[in-house]
Amino acid sequence: MILDCAGKQLDLSRPKVMGILNVTPDSFSDGGDFISPVIAISHAEQMLLDGADIIDVGGESTRPGADAVSEQEELDRVIPVVEAITSRLSTIVSIDTSKPVVMREAAAAGAGLINDVLALQAPGAVMAAQELEVPICLMHMQGWPRTMQKDPVYGDVVSDISEFFEQRVANCLSAGILRERLILDPGFGFGKTLEHNLTLLAGLDGFRELGLPLLVGISRKSMIGTILNDAPADERLYGSVAAAVLALERGASILRVHDVKPTVDALKIVNAVRFGVNG
Ligand code: 7PJ
Numbered sequence: 001m002i003l004d005c006a007g008k009q010l011d012l013s014r015p016k017v018m019g020i021l022n023v024t025p026d027s028f029s030d031g032g033d034f035i036s037p038v039i040a041i042s043h044a045e046q047m048l049l050d051g052a053d054i055i056d057v058g059g060e061s062t063r064p065g066a067d068a069v070s071e072q073e074e075l076d077r078v079i080p081v082v083e084a085i086t087s088r089l090s091t092i093v094s095i096d097t098s099k100p101v102v103m104r105e106a107a108a109a110g111a112g113l114i115n116d117v118l119a120l121q122a123p124g125a126v127m128a129a130q131e132l133e134v135p136i137c138l139m140h141m142q143g144w145p146r147t148m149q150k151d152p153v154y155g156d157v158v159s160d161i162s163e164f165f166e167q168r169v170a171n172c173l174s175a176g177i178l179r180e181r182l183i184l185d186p187g188f189g190f191g192k193t194l195e196h197n198l199t200l201l202a203g204l205d206g207f208r209e210l211g212l213p214l215l216v217g218i219s220r221k222s223m224i225g226t227i228l229n230d231a232p233a234d235e236r237l238y239g240s241v242a243a244a245v246l247a248l249e250r251g252a253s254i255l256r257v258h259d260v261k262p263t264v265d266a267l268k269i270v271n272a273v274r275f276g277v278n279g
Contacts (some may be wrong), residue, residue, distance in 0.1 A: 001213060003135045003181070003227050005092045005112030010053070010135070012213050014271060015248055017263050018094065018256045019047035020219065023077045024061040024069075037084040040068040040153045044085050051264035055089075055111065056256060057081050058096030058105070062117050062190070065245040066145050071101055079105050088111025094137070100128035107132045113255075117141055117190065126175045137254075142191025152191040158203040161186050165210055181206050183254065185215040189223060198222040203241065204232075204250035215257035216247040221264075241266050 003010040021044055044055045059077035060069045073080065075226065078095065079102075085093050086109060094113035095106035099122065102116050108203075112134050119138035120126045128134050137200040140161045142152050149263050152162045173179060184207060186200050197218075207214055213262050225231045231239070244255050248270050257263045271279070 001180075003183075003213075004112075006107065006110065007095075007110050008090075008092045010092055011050060012253045016053040016254050016277075017051060017260055017265070018056050018215070018254050019044070019052035019260045019265060020256060021055050021220050021260050022061075023057060023059045024079050025069045030079075037080045040081040041084050041088060044089060044091070045203060046149050047260045048089060048091055048132040048160055050259045050261035052091070052254060054092045054254070055085060056096050056115055057085070057111070058115075060099075061098060062145050068122065068145075069179070071099055074099060074102050076104055076158070078102065079109055082106050082109040082111050085220075098122045099144070100124040103128045103132060106151075113137065114233070117147065119164075120172065121168075126177070127133065127174060129172070129173050130177050133181070133185060134170070135181045136177070136186050136267060138172070139185040139215075140164050140187040140190065141187075145190075149192035152193055152196060154196060155195045158206040161200070162207060162210065165207070165212075168169050169210070170213070181212050183213045183215050185217065188216065188218045189221045194223050194226050197221075201246055201250070204247060204252065208251050213253035214251060215254040216244075218243040218247065219255075219259065221255040237262060245270060 001012045021040055023040060056206050059074045082093055091244050093111045094115045095111040096115045097103055098116050098118040114129055114134055115137045117139045120129055169182060188197050219240045220233045220236045224236040237259050244263050245266050255263055
């Protein structure tokens, strides 16, 4: 399956790696290191050298308990960075946002993929995505970032999320968005207990029957830290890579990660086993 990301091809016949470029001052795992476009570019460049296929630019922190960011503030953070990357580097830029205005301006600046943790549920978001004609990642979240970790409840976590996906996909299709443009993400850590997250990862192949590519973001998340005796974010690398491999084995097509080189190495091993060393 090949997705057209604003003129750049994303071939998902082999899994791809999406490198995270946070331009938030309060992001828990990189402490706001990447605010200025100059620093952002050099980080993006390094991730591409390390083998990333997509750079995911995000200016709205969605970590548990985070405050909302104003439209203008988010635009000010991300648009110069998207512009700087798309004008200098030949890569697919994805925009991690839920705001229609940010989707539009980022696409105008060259972004080729929308990554929305609200799965286009914000007012006007479906219409913006429909107009922009780029692929869209629909992520599942239970509740809202401020309170989502309070007391998340599911019947069966995989089937509840599948049902959510079916509704969101139907909504997109009825707005004229092509099915071929959709990517699904169960949203690890977004309104899920550790047990929910583990059940989700174990049962990730249950989403394959929806027939759409799966994006998975587990990198450095608290589910890794908790299992590793409350390891801080900068000590979650090996756990994150293990989780990425488990996700690949269960059919993930895109891995959203902070640590690109180690993940790309792990992916090379998986591909060699699947397709042979020369495959
Ligand atoms: C995700 C995301 C994720 C997608 C964040 C963090 C929190 N987008 N944005 N999936 N997580 N699609 O990176 O820890 O899991 S922000």
